[in-house]
Amino acid sequence: MSTTSLLVIAILILATLGYFLASKRAISTAGGDRRKLHSLPVYYGSNAAMFTAIPALGVLLIWLLAQPMLVERNILSTIPDKLIPEGSSIGLVMSDVRRVADGLEVVVNTGTLSQNETLKLDTEQTDIRALLAGVGAAVGSDVQPEVLEAAQNYRAQTKMGQLWMVLIIVPLALIGFALSVLAAKPTFRARNTVERGILALLVLAASLAILTTIGIVFSMLFESINFFKLHPWTDFFFGGSWAPNFRGDSDLSILPLLWGTIYISIIALIVAVPVGLFAAIYLSEYASPRVRAFAKPLLEILAGIPTIVYGLFALLTVGPALVRVFGRGEEGLLGLEWMSGATAVLTAGLVMGIMLIPFVSSLSDDIINAVPQSLRDGSLGLGATPSETIRQVVLPAALPGIVGAVLLAASRAIGETMIVVLGAGAIAKFSANPLEAMTTITTRIVSQLTGDTDFASPETLVAFALGLTLFVLTLGLNVIALYIVRKYREQYD
Amino acid sequence: MNDKNIMESHMGTTAIKISARDVQVYYGDNHAIKDVSIDIEDKTVTAFIGPSGCGKSTFLRCLNRMNDTIDICKVTGSIRIDDEDIYDRRVDPVQLRAKVGMVFQKPNPFPKSIYDNVAYGPRIHGLAQNKADLDEIVERALRRGAIWNEVKDRLQSPGTGLSGGQQQRLCIARAVATEPEVLLMDEPCSALDPIATAQVEELIDELRQSFSVVIVTHSMQQAARVSQKTAFFHLGNMVEYGETGQIFTTPQDPRTESYITGRIG
Numbered sequence: 001m002s003t004t005s006l007l008v009i010a011i012l013i014l015a016t017l018g019y020f021l022a023s024k025r026a027i028s029t030a031g032g033d034r035r036k037l038h039s040l041p042v043y044y045g046s047n048a049a050m051f052t053a054i055p056a057l058g059v060l061l062i063w064l065l066a067q068p069m070l071v072e073r074n075i076l077s078t079i080p081d082k083l084i085p086e087g088s089s090i091g092l093v094m095s096d097v098r099r100v101a102d103g104l105e106v107v108v109n110t111g112t113l114s115q116n117e118t119l120k121l122d123t124e125q126t127d128i129r130a131l132l133a134g135v136g137a138a139v140g141s142d143v144q145p146e147v148l149e150a151a152q153n154y155r156a157q158t159k160m161g162q163l164w165m166v167l168i169i170v171p172l173a174l175i176g177f178a179l180s181v182l183a184a185k186p187t188f189r190a191r192n193t194v195e196r197g198i199l200a201l202l203v204l205a206a207s208l209a210i211l212t213t214i215g216i217v218f219s220m221l222f223e224s225i226n227f228f229k230l231h232p233w234t235d236f237f238f239g240g241s242w243a244p245n246f247r248g249d250s251d252l253s254i255l256p257l258l259w260g261t262i263y264i265s266i267i268a269l270i271v272a273v274p275v276g277l278f279a280a281i282y283l284s285e286y287a288s289p290r291v292r293a294f295a296k297p298l299l300e301i302l303a304g305i306p307t308i309v310y311g312l313f314a315l316l317t318v319g320p321a322l323v324r325v326f327g328r329g330e331e332g333l334l335g336l337e338w339m340s341g342a343t344a345v346l347t348a349g350l351v352m353g354i355m356l357i358p359f360v361s362s363l364s365d366d367i368i369n370a371v372p373q374s375l376r377d378g379s380l381g382l383g384a385t386p387s388e389t390i391r392q393v394v395l396p397a398a399l400p401g402i403v404g405a406v407l408l409a410a411s412r413a414i415g416e417t418m419i420v421v422l423g424a425g426a427i428a429k430f431s432a433n434p435l436e437a438m439t440t441i442t443t444r445i446v447s448q449l450t451g452d453t454d455f456a457s458p459e460t461l462v463a464f465a466l467g468l469t470l471f472v473l474t475l476g477l478n479v480i481a482l483y484i485v486r487k488y489r490e491q492y493d
Numbered sequence: 494m495n496d497k498n499i500m501e502s503h504m505g506t507t508a509i510k511i512s513a514r515d516v517q518v519y520y521g522d523n524h525a526i527k528d529v530s531i532d533i534e535d536k537t538v539t540a541f542i543g544p545s546g547c548g549k550s551t552f553l554r555c556l557n558r559m560n561d562t563i564d565i566c567k568v569t570g571s572i573r574i575d576d577e578d579i580y581d582r583r584v585d586p587v588q589l590r591a592k593v594g595m596v597f598q599k600p601n602p603f604p605k606s607i608y609d610n611v612a613y614g615p616r617i618h619g620l621a622q623n624k625a626d627l628d629e630i631v632e633r634a635l636r637r638g639a640i641w642n643e644v645k646d647r648l649q650s651p652g653t654g655l656s657g658g659q660q661q662r663l664c665i666a667r668a669v670a671t672e673p674e675v676l677l678m679d680e681p682c683s684a685l686d687p688i689a690t691a692q693v694e695e696l697i698d699e700l701r702q703s704f705s706v707v708i709v710t711h712s713m714q715q716a717a718r719v720s721q722k723t724a725f726f727h728l729g730n731m732v733e734y735g736e737t738g739q740i741f742t743t744p745q746d747p748r749t750e751s752y753i754t755g756r757i758g
Contacts, residue, residue: 288564374601378664380562382614382671383591392613397604 003162007060011173015053018177022048026184039191044184046194051180054197056173060165067161075154080146093147096139100128100151101158103137110135123148220471223455223464231458236465242428242439244448244459252462254469256428260438264349264424265413267434271353272413273406276360283361284368285390296365303358307418314351314423315342322347326435339435341425346434348423352416356409363408367401367485368394400484407481411474417442441466510535510675510705511556516570518551518560525551527729529570533722538697538706540720540737542713544752547726549709553677556707557593558586574675591618594673598680600660602652602667607644610652610663611635614671630670638666639696658689665696676700678708682715694719713753717741725749 023045030036037044076094084093104118112135113121121128128143143151184190228236231252239253279299283292319342324332327339371394379389395402425437426447448463455461511533518526526548533539541549551560558579560566572579579589591614602610611631614620621627631648635641640662644655652663661681668676678697682690697719700706710716716723717737724734725746733740733749744750 372601374597374599375603377559377562377595377597378601378603378667379613381557381559381590381595381597382617382668383587383589384613384617385587388617392617393603 003166004060004064007166007169008057010170011053011056011060014173014177015049018048018052018181019045022181022184025181026186026188026190029184030186036186038186038189039194043190043194044188047190047197048177048180048184050194050197051176052173053176055176056169059172060169063161063165063169067158067165071154071157071161074157075150078153079150096143096147097150097154099137099139100132100143100147101154103132103135103139104151104155106135106137107131119152121148121152217468217471220464220468223461224468227458227461227465230461236462240430242444244462246457246459248457248459250459252458254441254466256430257439257441257444257466258469259430260345260424260428261414261440261442263434263438264345264352264420264440265410267346267349268352268356268413268416269406269410271350272356272360272409275353276357276409277364277402279357279361280364280368281390281395284365285386285394296362299358299361301358302355303362305355307355307416308422310351310355311418311422314347314419318351319343319347319423322350322435338433341437343423343425343437344435345424345438348420349434351423352413352419355416355419356413359412360405360409363405364398364402367398367405370401371397400487404481404485407477407484411477411481414477415442415470415474417446421446441470445470508535509533511572511574511707512576513552513555513572514570516552516555516568516572518548518555518569519567520551520563521565525729526555529731531724531731531734533705533707535705536701536703537722538701538708538720539722539724540716541707541709541724541726542711542716542752543726543732545711548729549724549726550679552726552731553679553707553709556675556677557590557595559590559595561586591671592673593675593677594668594671596661596665596668596676596678596681599684600657600664602655602660602663604651604653606649607635607652607655607663608648611667611670613667618671620672634666634670635663637669637696637700638662639692639699640666656689658685658692661685661689661693662696665693665700669700674704676704676706678706680709680711683711690715713741725752727752 023041026037026041026044027034034041072094075097076090079090079093079097084090104121107113108115108118112131123143123145128148129139132139132143236252236254238255239251240255241251242253242256243251283296283299287295322344323339323342325334326332326336329335329337375393375397376389379393380386384392420440421443424439424443426439426443427437428439428444429436431438445463445466448460448466509532511531513532514530516526516529517524529548529552541553543549554560555568555572556574556579560568568580574589574593577584603613605613608631611634612621612627615627615630621630632641632645635644640659643659644663652660655663661684665676665678665681681697682693685693694715697706697708701721708716708719720737722735723737723740725732725740725744725748727748733744733746735745740749741753744753
């Protein structure tokens with residue numbers, strides 16, 4: 001069993017011990033009378049467990065993350081340049097070092113050799129590759145003496161680090177244990193401390209989401225900056241053509257992709273907004289509770305279908321059906337030659353619209369339901385029909401919310417990937433013809449990053465610039481949508 | 494109680510506007526209104542009083558078939574307005590509600606301008622030939638709602654921006670604008686402060702010149718102040734109905750007496 005897991009188990013046992021000792025001590029210092037305690041004994045126990053475990057485990061976590069990085073940096077500086085073969089990188093050598101070091105640990109653990117014997121190993125006398133292969137650790141080539149030396153250094157430093165880790169964390173847990181058990185007296189406000197601990201947990205959870213977002217933005221930002229160092233930004237933002245060429249010298253302009261994205265999204269919204277809105281009006285204003293209880297979940301099932309399935313639907317059903325109507329010349333339904341392949345803007349737009357229907361209808365339904373009944377009563381009481389009431393009172397009152405819902409749907413349409421990968425085609429161009437294949441930002445990100453990629457070429461890095469632009473675009477739409485929705489909410493609450 | 498009211502009610506017309514016979518209302522299994530029969534006079538303010546849950550609002554909502562909007566509600570018996578059965582199949586509830594206006598407990602102006610709020614009914618029912626006509630209808634309704642002077646300079650600002658009392662008078666003006674024959678008011682002052690209440694009560698007294706007004710109220714003082722006739726409801730029954738002065742001074746039924754003296758309710 002590794003040092004780390006032993007350490008964790010020890011800390012947890014100590015924390016459990018602290019729990020019982022502290023609650024016992026709290027009761028005994030109160031002379032056995034629970035009413036004299038500030039908090040229930042459970043809180044004294046939890047407080048002790050918390051102070052024993054959390055600082056120790058926290059430091060342990062940070063240590064585990066930081067130690068390999070520090071050790072690796074030390075080792076890296078000792079590896080001589082001549083060790084790096086032609087066409088390889090220092091990273092590959094370092095991973096060899098790691099593999100040898102880990103393999104030797106396994107050798108010791110399985111008892112093939114003792115600790116001292118491994119330290120005395122020599123590439124001249126032992127076939128280390130065969131030795132390691134014997135315990136299941138594969139090394140690509142014969143182990144060179146420098147690599148072995150680095151690996152031995154690696155092992156030594158890791159061992160040293162682990163020793164220090166134990167020396168720091170065990171006393172830390174013990175101090176927490178001792179202090180919190182000693183503190184378990186009737187006057188100590190254990191309840192408040194524990195509740196502050198819970199609050200910290202909640203704050204941590206909330207900040208994790210925000211920090212992740214910031215992390216995503218920064219990682220995209222750095223790669224985008226790298227891209228703009230290799231490729232002129234004027235071409236990216238204002239160029240007219242998208243023609244990536246992995247031999248270099250590519251045209252990488254976002255505009256044709258942006259056009260495809262927006263065109264497909266608009267078609268999707270033209271499908272989704274009326275259908276979704278009408279469905280929402282029916283469900284919220286006309287449907288009997290029975291129909292509603294049945295139809296609403298059914299509509300929302302559409303939202304649960306993975307988008308790749310929609311993509312297949314576009315590719316296999318909608319696309320060919322459209323070709324039958326608008327293409328095939330004499331054999332087609334209309335005898336037209338307008339559409340040649342199943343992948344087209346219209347195909348992707350229609351299917352994406354279908355995907356967005358439940359999204360629009362569900363949000364609009366909530367918003368329409370939020371319009372107070374008193375407004376409907378007022379209108380009906382004046383002799384308006386239900387339809388007049390909806391058109392003239394309910395919808396105007398719900399309009400800001402509905403606009404918000406549509407904007408949220410738009411930002412989903414812009415970010416949608418699988419449907420357009422399968423349904424829209426891969427040709428980047430400016431064209432107003434919805435029956436032609438076009439491509440979007442998301443599909444190009446996918447295609448630039450699949451296959452053999454070299455993260456130093458602008459053809460690959462452009463994906464991050466595209467992603468960042470997309471992120472900014474959808475973020476902007478979401479912010480506007482949420483602002484509108486919230487403004488509307490304030491009107492009635 | 495109030496001599497002026499008694500005198501006036503004797504002088505007023507006695508034409509029957511609404512005549513209800515053996516009205517029963519069920520909410521699912523709950524028998525909410527039991528055997529209510531009442532004759533409501535034209536150009537009179539009739540108050541419905543009684544403890545919470547006694548059915549007075551339910552009965553009021555029967556008079557313009559607002560209960561139709563509640564799925565589980567069933568109404569039997571006959572309610573005739575001007576001798577026409579309003580629950581007859583041939584009667585369109587939408588038409589009926591144009592004739593029997595309603596003002597609700599909470600002011601509910603539409604999220605539109607003040608002008609559009611008042612013009613809403615006339616527009617739906619095609620009461621105005623042209624813009625000038627509509628302007629006139631709106632102005633007349635706002636004057637009758639006793640709010641014209643306060644809003645005449647800002648007819649295009651939103652109705653929701655007015656104060657609570659102003660909103661309720663706007664709603665009354667809105668109801669009046671469709672030229673109804675009967676005006677139903679469901680606790681119109683319960684969300685208002687005393688000053689706004691006084692304004693609305695004054696307004697109700699003026700409206701009596703043109704309409705038959707039926708008002709549901711929790712406040713017995715209000716019933717005594719504004720109405721000529723009062724009906725007392727208790728547990729779904731109409732216990733007693735008569736001249737307001739008589740109900741408050743010499744009630745016939747012990748339950749009425751207990752309620753107005755504060756022993757039940």
